[in-house]
Structure formats: C-alpha cells, structure tokens
Amino acid sequence: xxxxxxAQRFFIIVTVLLCIGLxxxxxxxxxxxx
Amino acid sequence: MKxxxxxxxxxxxxxxxxxxxxxxxxxxxxxxGREFLREVSVALGFLAMALLGLQTIPTSRLKFFTKAFPMxxxxxxxxxxSIFTFLIALAHPILLFINNPETLRLLxxxxxxxxxxxxVLSIVAMIILIVTSVWREVMKLxxxxxxxxxxxxxxxxxxxxLYHMFKVNHYMSLTYQRVIxxxxxxxxxxxxxxxxxxxxxxxxxxxxxxxxxxxxRGQSWSLYLKPDGHEGMVFEAGQFAWITxxxxxxxxxxxxxxxxxxxxxxxxIGFTIKELGDFTNTVKNFKPGDTVYVDGPYGTFSMDEHxxxxxxxxxxxxxxxxxxxxxxxxxxxESKQQLTFFYGNPTWESVIYRExxxxxxxKLNLNLVHVLEKPPEGWEGESGFVTADILRRHLxxxxxxxxxxxxxxxxxxxxxEGALKENxxxxxxxxxEQYEMA
Numbered sequence: 001x002x003x004x005x006x007a008q009r010f011f012i013i014v015t016v017l018l019c020i021g022l023x024x025x026x027x028x029x030x031x032x033x034x
Numbered sequence: 035m036k037x038x039x040x041x042x043x044x045x046x047x048x049x050x051x052x053x054x055x056x057x058x059x060x061x062x063x064x065x066x067g068r069e070f071l072r073e074v075s076v077a078l079g080f081l082a083m084a085l086l087g088l089q090t091i092p093t094s095r096l097k098f099f100t101k102a103f104p105m106x107x108x109x110x111x112x113x114x115x116s117i118f119t120f121l122i123a124l125a126h127p128i129l130l131f132i133n134n135p136e137t138l139r140l141l142x143x144x145x146x147x148x149x150x151x152x153x154v155l156s157i158v159a160m161i162i163l164i165v166t167s168v169w170r171e172v173m174k175l176x177x178x179x180x181x182x183x184x185x186x187x188x189x190x191x192x193x194x195x196l197y198h199m200f201k202v203n204h205y206m207s208l209t210y211q212r213v214i215x216x217x218x219x220x221x222x223x224x225x226x227x228x229x230x231x232x233x234x235x236x237x238x239x240x241x242x243x244x245x246x247x248x249x250x251r252g253q254s255w256s257l258y259l260k261p262d263g264h265e266g267m268v269f270e271a272g273q274f275a276w277i278t279x280x281x282x283x284x285x286x287x288x289x290x291x292x293x294x295x296x297x298x299x300x301x302x303i304g305f306t307i308k309e310l311g312d313f314t315n316t317v318k319n320f321k322p323g324d325t326v327y328v329d330g331p332y333g334t335f336s337m338d339e340h341x342x343x344x345x346x347x348x349x350x351x352x353x354x355x356x357x358x359x360x361x362x363x364x365x366x367x368e369s370k371q372q373l374t375f376f377y378g379n380p381t382w383e384s385v386i387y388r389e390x391x392x393x394x395x396x397k398l399n400l401n402l403v404h405v406l407e408k409p410p411e412g413w414e415g416e417s418g419f420v421t422a423d424i425l426r427r428h429l430x431x432x433x434x435x436x437x438x439x440x441x442x443x444x445x446x447x448x449x450x451e452g453a454l455k456e457n458x459x460x461x462x463x464x465x466x467e468q469y470e471m472a
Contacts, residue, residue: 005107005110005466006461007107008103008107008110008111011045011111012111012114012115012118015052015085015115015118016118018049018052018053019052019078019081019085019118019122022053022056022057022077022081023056023074023077023078023081023122024074025060026056026059026060026073026074026076026077027070027071027072027073027074027077028070029060029067029073030067030068030070030073031067031068031069031070031073032067033070
C-alpha cells in the first residue's frame with residue numbers, strides 16, 4: 001500500500017474513532033456521568 | 035509546500051464540518067441532559083447528518099480539492115465513510131429503542147408523527163442506496179442508471195434527515211445550532227449545484243472535436259481531440275479526464291487517463307480506451323469532426339507532482355495509458371533519467387503500444403520488461419505476473435531511490451505492492467492509480 005492509500009485508511013479510522021468517542025463523551029456529559 | 039498547506043486546510047475544514055455542531059453543543063449553553071443512551075443516540079444522529087451531507091464533497095471533482103488528494107483515494111474514502119455513516123444513522127434509533135422500548139411505536143408510518151416518518155424513510159433510502167451501490171454489478175444495473183438512482187436517493191436521504199432533525203427541535207431549538215446547520219446545508223447545496231448545473235455548463239461551453247481515431251492492439255482505441263473555439267487544457271502526464279459524447283447534463287461521462295504527451299502541440303489531448311462494455315464499446319464509432327465534452331484534468335498520479343530522480347513504472351494492460359503519456363512526455367523533453375517499465379499483458383499480441391515502446395527504448399534510457407501471462411512458443415522474456423523475483427531481476431541497482439508509478443486494476447496493485455514491499459521499496463516513493471473508482 002502506498003503512502004497516500006495508507007493515509008486515507010488512517011483518516012477513515014480517525015474519523016470512526018472520533019465519532020464514537022465524541023458520542024460517548026456527549027452522552028456521559030449530558031447524563032451527568034462526568 | 036503549498037500543496038501541504040492546502041491539504042492541512044482541507045483536513046481542518048473537514049473536521050470542522052463533521053464535529054463542530056457537536057463540539058459546540060458540549061461547550062455552549064444547552065437544554066438539560068437526559069438518559070445516557072438517549073444522549074449518545076442524539077450525538078450519533080448529529081454526526082450521521084454531518085457525514086451524510088459531507089459525502090457530496092469527495093466525489094464532487096472540485097479542482098482545488100482534487101489537487102490535494104488522489105481521486106481514487108477520494109472514492110475509496112467516500113465508500114468507506116458512507117457505510118460508517120449508515121451504521122451510525124442506524125444506531126441512532128436502535129439506541130433510542132433500547133433506552134425506551136415505547137418509542138418503537140414511531141416505526142408505524144400510519145400513526146407516527148411526520149418527523150419520525152421522515153427519519154424512517156431516510157434510513158430506507160440509505161439502505162437502498164448502499165445495496166444498489168455495493169451490489170451494482172450483481173444486480174446488473176447500468177452505470178448511468180445507477181448514478182441517477184444514487185443521486186436521487188442521496189438527495190432524498192439528506193433532505194428527509196434534515197427535516198427530521200429540525201422538526202425534533204430539542205437541541206435544534208438553540209439559535210447557534212440552527213445557524214450552523216443552515217450554513218452546512220448551504221455548503222452542500224452549493225456543491226450539488228456545482229456538480230449538477232455549473233460543471234455541465236462549463237463542459238458545453240468548452241467542447242472538443244475528434245481529430246483522429248486509431249486502432250491499437252488489445253481491442254483498444256486511441257482517441258485524439260482538439261479544443262473547439264477555446265484554448266483547451268494543460269494536463270500533466272499521468273492525469274485523467276472524464277469524457278462523454280452526449281450532453282453533460284445526462285451525466286454519462288467516463289474517466290480515462292491521458293495517453294499522449296503533455297508536451298503535444300496544438301493542445302491536442304489523447305486517450306486510449308479499451309473495449310470493456312457500455313460507453314467504451316462505442317468509441318470505435320467516433321468519427322473525425324464529432325463533438326466530445328471533456329472534464330479535467332484530474333489526479334495527482336503525475337511525475338510532475340512528485341520529486342523523481344529515476345522512475346519505475348508498473349502497469350497491466352490498459353493501465354499502460356498513463357505510463358505511455360509519461361514516457362511520450364519524457365521523450366519530448368529529451369529526458370536522460372533511468373526508466374524501467376514492467377508491462378504485464380495476457381498475450382504478446384495484446385500488448386498495447388508494442389511497436390512504439392520499442393522505438394521509445396531507443397529514444398529514452400528505458401529498460402522495458404514485458405511480462406506475459408500466456409507467452410508464445412519460444413518466448414525468452416518474463417512470464418506469469420509481476421512478482422518480487424521479476425522485479426529483483428530487472429530493477430536498477432539504486433532502485434530504492436527511484437519513484438514508482440503503478441497503474442491497473444486493484445488486484446494487480448495489491449499484488450505488486452506486496453512484491454515491492456518484499457524488495458524493501460519505501461512506501462513514500464510508491465504512487466498508484468486504481469481503476470474502477472465508481
């Protein structure tokens with residue numbers, strides 16, 4: 001896999017992790033868990 | 035450096051478009067919170083909405099965007115992220131149902147309020163969208179028919195989801211949330227208007243005329259076009275363009291790599307097209323004087339884009355078209371660089387540009403390595419597929435300092451990437467262009 005395709009795959013993974021992380025964080029803040 | 039800054043700015047813009055509404059909701063005043071699962075569901079809903087609208091960008095062919103990212107990676111990015119978007123859009127109601135099973139009644143389209151009906155229909159549109167996209171070939175859907183279905187369902191899914199979001203009106207009752215989402219919607223609408231209206235008009239205003247059609251080996255045709263009443267385009271060898279001989283408003287254009295020299299006189303542009311079905315089978319019927327519309331150039335698969343000392347090209351079949359453009363350009367520039375071209379084909383008779391490549395071997399410092407799947411009797415060259423061993427036998431001594439360009443179908447690219455890895459070629463020096471983008 002060349003560097004551009006590695007970057008693209010990495011970018012998708014970052015987006016997925018950020019989405020899940022932020023959704024959980026938002027839920028925790030709003031539910032008063034943190 | 036300029037390109038790097040452009041890339042970083044795009045990435046910042048991307049993250050802003052996806053995460054800003056939710057991040058602002060976290061830090062600015064908002065209504066009181068509710069149950070954990072319900073709030074996670076709401077957050078996923080917001081993120082799915084942002085990602086859904088954002089899918090209009092990767093395939094929009096906006097010039098300043100395609101200059102920063104390779105087109106095939108944008109399409110792969112679009113495919114991967116679309117499926118993730120669907121999954122979190124689906125998780126949004128599922129979490130609500132788990133949190134409060136009473137809400138399952140919202141699935142009844144006869145009794146549910148319009149905001150819930152819109153949400154259900156939006157999910158249904160997304161399901162049909164994904165099924166018809168992933169299994170298009172299995173369903174034998176023609177490309178242009180699929181594209182209309184794809185665009186129609188996309189607009190429907192986005193429109194219904196927006197209606198749902200505004201109508202639920204919990205966090206959306208906040209003025210700053212309404213403003214952000216209206217701005218985001220405005221950006222998506224502008225991009226759709228550019229794709230659907232502005233670009234076809236630009237193509238019609240700058241038509242091209244067929245000047246020559248030449249039959250090549252391997253059921254391929256080289257099509258040469260000249261600008262009609264305008265200056266034409268400046269392309270870099272290795273780039274590609276979308277072409278059609280019908281109205282650009284029908285959206286039946288297909289992408290092809292330039293195959294002629296970037297230094298060609300008279301702004302003539304050339305493409306080599308292999309007969310593979312649909313549009314490609316009609317190219318042989320083109321006649322000099324016919325009008326063709328061209329949208330391009332696109333792509334970062336270019337030797338002018340990357341710092342190149344010596345170059346190694348690896349292509350299979352019609353994947354040789356952009357490589358041929360590079361070799362013709364290098365010949366016109368009287369290049370002295372060391373060049374190696376691994377060229378895979380099924381048979382000796384199907385080797386496109388065979389005779390011209392022999393001539394180029396004399397003009398350039400080029401080592402041409404034919405690799406044939408079914409070699410003729412008495413063949414002394416390489417046979418089979420391009421493997422690590424074949425590469426090792428023919429690569430120049432200082433190949434780790436060379437720049438590698440690969441072009442062909444995905445299975446070939448994957449196989450050759452493995453072979454390059456075995457030979458310790460640094461991935462930062464490898465550039466590839468995959469076919470089958472849509």
